[in-house]
Amino acid sequence: MGNNALSRRNFLAGTSVLFVAGVATACSSGSSSSSTAGSKVTLTQWYHAYGEKGTQQAVERYASEYTKANPDIAIKINWIAGDYETRLNSALLSSDAPDLFELGDFRAANVKSGRLAPLDDILAPVKSDYAKAALDTATVNGKVYGVKMMDDVMMLYYRKSILAKAGVTPPQTFPELVAAAKKLTTGNQKGLFIGSDGVGDIPYLLLWSNGGDLVDPSGKTVTFASPEGVAAIGGLKDLNSSGALLQGFTTDWFDPSALVQNATAMQWCGLWAMPDIKKKFGDDFGVIPWPKFGDAAAPAVRVGGWYHLVNAKGKNVEAAKKYVDWLWIQQTALQKDWCVSYGFHIPSRKSVAAQTTEFSSGPAQEAAGFSQQYGHSFPAVWNKTTTTAFIQAATKIAKGGDAAGELASAAKTCQIELDHQNA
Amino acid sequence: MPSATPTRRTASRPAGGAPPRRRANWRAIGAFALLTGPMVIGLGVFKYLAIGWSFLLSFNEARGTLTPGHWVGFDNYAFLLKDDSFRSSLWMIVGFTAFIVPVTFVLSLALAVGVNSVRRGRAFFRTTFLLPAAVSYVAASLIWKMALFNGLPSGIANALGGLFGMHVQPWLSSTDPPLYWFVIVTLRLWLQVGLYMILFLAGLQSIPPHLYEAAALDGAGRWKTFRSITFPLLRHTNAAILMLVFIAAFQAFDEFFNLFNTGQAGNASAPVRPPLVYLYDSALGDQNYGVGSAGAFILTALIVVVTLVQGRLAGFGRKD
The missing domain is CATH 3.40.190.10 (Periplasmic binding protein-like II)
Known part of the structure; x- marks a missing residue:
C-alpha cells in the first residue's frame, strides 16, 4: 500500500471526536443516589423523564429527605428518557430490576406475572381518600397493587x-x-x-x-x-x-x-x-x-395518571413499601409540591386536592371539570x-x-x- | 492479491523437498490457545449460549419470562408466518435490500475509484467520506429527524425545497408519496458509503500498477480499463462487500427505530417496520420472548440463505 496507506493515528484522531459526540447523545438518561455512608439498604426507584423543569430535582429531594430521616435506607433514582415501559419491562426480568417504580396507567398483566407486591396494608388507612376508579383499576382479585400518584x-x-x-x-x-x-x-x-x-x-x-x-x-x-x-x-x-x-x-x-x-x-x-x-x-x-x-x-x-408500584421480586419489598407509604401516603406536603409546583397534575387524593388553590379557577378548573364529566381511561x-x-x-x-x-x-x-x- | 500467493505457498513447505509432515508444535498450539482462548470463551458465553437459549425459547410460550417451561412446538413460528404485519415486514426488508445493496455498492465503488484517481488531496477526501461512518445511527437519526427533515418550513430539506417551489412536507409522516423512504435511504447511504469506500480503496491499491501501465500502452480508455482490469481484479473485495452490505441491510433497525420513535409511545405509528423492529416490539415491548426468538431465527435463516446464494453467485471465497 506504500504511500497510500492510511495514517492510522491521523485517522483515529479525527474520528474519535465524532465517536465521543455520538456516544454522548445516545445516553440521555441519568441516575443519582441519596446514599449516606451508613446506609444498609439501597432501593432503586424508576421514574420516566418528566418534561417539566425541576421535576428530577424534586424526586431527588424527596429521596434525600427520606434518607435523612431513615439513615439506613438510601434511594437510587433512575430517570428514564424515551420508551419508558419497554425499558422497565426488560429491566424487571433482570437483576437490575428496580425495587419501586411508577407506571402510567395500571397493567393487570403485571400482577398476573407476579411482579407487583400488594399494597393493601399501607393503603388501608386512606382508602376513602381516593376516587373509587383509582382503586378499582389497580385491584386484582380483591387486592390493591398500586398507589395512584396523580391524575393527568x-x-x-x-x-x-x-x-x-x-x-x-x-x-x-x-x-x-x-x-x-x-x-x-x-x-x-x-x-x-x-x-x-x-x-x-x-x-x-x-x-x-x-x-x-x-x-x-x-x-x-x-x-x-x-x-x-x-x-x-x-x-x-x-x-x-x-x-x-x-x-x-x-x-x-x-x-x-x-x-x-x-x-x-x-x-x-x-x-x-x-x-x-x-x-x-x-x-x-x-x-x-x-x-x-x-x-x-x-x-x-x-384521564391518565401514574401509579406507584413495588416490585414483588425485589430484595427489599418491605423497605420499598415503607418508602411508598412515607412518600405517597404520609407526606401530603410533598405530594402537593409534586402535583402543582412544576407541571400541573390533579392530586389523586381528595384531601391533597383540597389543599391546592390551582384548580379552583380559570382553565385549570375547567380541566378538572372535564375529567369529572368527560373523562375516559385505559x-x-x-x-x-x-x-x-x-x-x-x-x-x-x-x-x-x-x-x-x-x-x-x-x-x-x-x-x-x-x-x-x-x- | 495474486502476487502474494506463490510466496506463501513456498514458505509453508519445508526446505529440501521432503514430503510435508505434520508435527505437533506445542509452542504454537499453546500460543494459539492463549491468544484465542479468551475470545472463544467470550463468544461461547455471550453469543452461543445466548443463541442456544433463544432457540429453546422459540419453542416455548415465554410471556414476561425468560425461562422456558411451557413447550408449544412450532406455534410461535406458525403465529409469525401467519401474522400479516410480520409477513409485510419481511417483504419490506427484501424490497429495501434489493434497492439499498446495489445503490450502496455502486456509490461506494464509484467514490473509491474517484478518490483513488485524484492526484492531490487524496487523504483529505478519504477522511471526509469516511467520517460519517464514525457517527452513531442514533445521533444521525436525530439530526435527520430534527434538523434536516422535520416538517417545519424552517427545516433544511423544506427550506431547500422551497427554493424550487416545493410545498412544506412532513417528511417522516408523508405516505403519499412515501417521502420517508428518502429520509431513510439518504441516512443509510451517508453513514455507510464511506466505510465501504475504504474497503474498495484497499482493494484498488492491491491491483499491481504495471497492469494499468500495460493497458495504457495498448491504448485502453478509462472505461475499458475499469471493466477489464479494475473490476475483475476486485472480485474478492466485491464479494466480501456485497455480503457485508446484504447482511447490514437485512439487519436494518437503528434508523427505522429512531426516526419513527415517538418517545413514550414507542414505534406504533411508524409507517414501516423492518423485521428487527417488529421483533423488538414483540420481545421487549410485548414481553413475548417466545415469538421474538422464533422471529429472530426466521430472519437468520433468511439471511443465511441469501448470503449463501449470493456468495455462490459472486464467487466469495473461490480460489483463483
Whole structure:
C-alpha cells in the first residue's frame, strides 16, 4: 500500500471526536443516589423523564429527605428518557430490576406475572381518600397493587386571540374542529397539532367521542371495531388530508413547544403543560375537551395518571413499601409540591386536592371539570401489545387505509392478547 | 492479491523437498490457545449460549419470562408466518435490500475509484467520506429527524425545497408519496458509503500498477480499463462487500427505530417496520420472548440463505 496507506493515528484522531459526540447523545438518561455512608439498604426507584423543569430535582429531594430521616435506607433514582415501559419491562426480568417504580396507567398483566407486591396494608388507612376508579383499576382479585400518584387530564388547548382574529369559535363537534383547523392555517402557522406523526393519542379520543370504547366493561372482549369506532377513527383521514395538521414537529404532543412557539393555533396536550403555556401567553389561551364526533355523542378527554408500584421480586419489598407509604401516603406536603409546583397534575387524593388553590379557577378548573364529566381511561387490560396493534391500524387509516378492515384485523390481535391475559 | 500467493505457498513447505509432515508444535498450539482462548470463551458465553437459549425459547410460550417451561412446538413460528404485519415486514426488508445493496455498492465503488484517481488531496477526501461512518445511527437519526427533515418550513430539506417551489412536507409522516423512504435511504447511504469506500480503496491499491501501465500502452480508455482490469481484479473485495452490505441491510433497525420513535409511545405509528423492529416490539415491548426468538431465527435463516446464494453467485471465497 506504500504511500497510500492510511495514517492510522491521523485517522483515529479525527474520528474519535465524532465517536465521543455520538456516544454522548445516545445516553440521555441519568441516575443519582441519596446514599449516606451508613446506609444498609439501597432501593432503586424508576421514574420516566418528566418534561417539566425541576421535576428530577424534586424526586431527588424527596429521596434525600427520606434518607435523612431513615439513615439506613438510601434511594437510587433512575430517570428514564424515551420508551419508558419497554425499558422497565426488560429491566424487571433482570437483576437490575428496580425495587419501586411508577407506571402510567395500571397493567393487570403485571400482577398476573407476579411482579407487583400488594399494597393493601399501607393503603388501608386512606382508602376513602381516593376516587373509587383509582382503586378499582389497580385491584386484582380483591387486592390493591398500586398507589395512584396523580391524575393527568389531556385536552385541547387553543389560542383565544388567534381564534377571535379568524372569526372561529371553539369547536363543539368534530366537523367544526376540522373546519376550524383549516381556517386557522395561515402562513407558517398550522391549525392543529395532535402529534408529530399526525396520529398521537387521537384515535382513542375519536373512539370515545363517538360513544365507543376499547373493551367491554368486563375486560374480556375487544369492542373498538364497532360501527361507531370505524366511523370516528375514519375521521383521522379527514384530519390528515386537511392540510391543517402540523406534522413532523421536533417535539411531540405531550410537550407544549408547538403551541408555545406559535407553530400551531390549537394543540392536544396535557394539564401538566399548563404552567408553561400560561407563562408564555398569560390569559390568551383556553381549553376544551375533544369535540363530540356526531350530535348523538359526548365530548371526551383522556384521564391518565401514574401509579406507584413495588416490585414483588425485589430484595427489599418491605423497605420499598415503607418508602411508598412515607412518600405517597404520609407526606401530603410533598405530594402537593409534586402535583402543582412544576407541571400541573390533579392530586389523586381528595384531601391533597383540597389543599391546592390551582384548580379552583380559570382553565385549570375547567380541566378538572372535564375529567369529572368527560373523562375516559385505559382499562387495566390495555397494554403495549394492544396499543401497538390499535395505533398501527389507526396510522394506516390516517394515511388512507380502509377503517373497517384495519380495525377488524387489529381487534383480532388485541382479542388474542386479552384471551391470554384472562386465561 | 495474486502476487502474494506463490510466496506463501513456498514458505509453508519445508526446505529440501521432503514430503510435508505434520508435527505437533506445542509452542504454537499453546500460543494459539492463549491468544484465542479468551475470545472463544467470550463468544461461547455471550453469543452461543445466548443463541442456544433463544432457540429453546422459540419453542416455548415465554410471556414476561425468560425461562422456558411451557413447550408449544412450532406455534410461535406458525403465529409469525401467519401474522400479516410480520409477513409485510419481511417483504419490506427484501424490497429495501434489493434497492439499498446495489445503490450502496455502486456509490461506494464509484467514490473509491474517484478518490483513488485524484492526484492531490487524496487523504483529505478519504477522511471526509469516511467520517460519517464514525457517527452513531442514533445521533444521525436525530439530526435527520430534527434538523434536516422535520416538517417545519424552517427545516433544511423544506427550506431547500422551497427554493424550487416545493410545498412544506412532513417528511417522516408523508405516505403519499412515501417521502420517508428518502429520509431513510439518504441516512443509510451517508453513514455507510464511506466505510465501504475504504474497503474498495484497499482493494484498488492491491491491483499491481504495471497492469494499468500495460493497458495504457495498448491504448485502453478509462472505461475499458475499469471493466477489464479494475473490476475483475476486485472480485474478492466485491464479494466480501456485497455480503457485508446484504447482511447490514437485512439487519436494518437503528434508523427505522429512531426516526419513527415517538418517545413514550414507542414505534406504533411508524409507517414501516423492518423485521428487527417488529421483533423488538414483540420481545421487549410485548414481553413475548417466545415469538421474538422464533422471529429472530426466521430472519437468520433468511439471511443465511441469501448470503449463501449470493456468495455462490459472486464467487466469495473461490480460489483463483
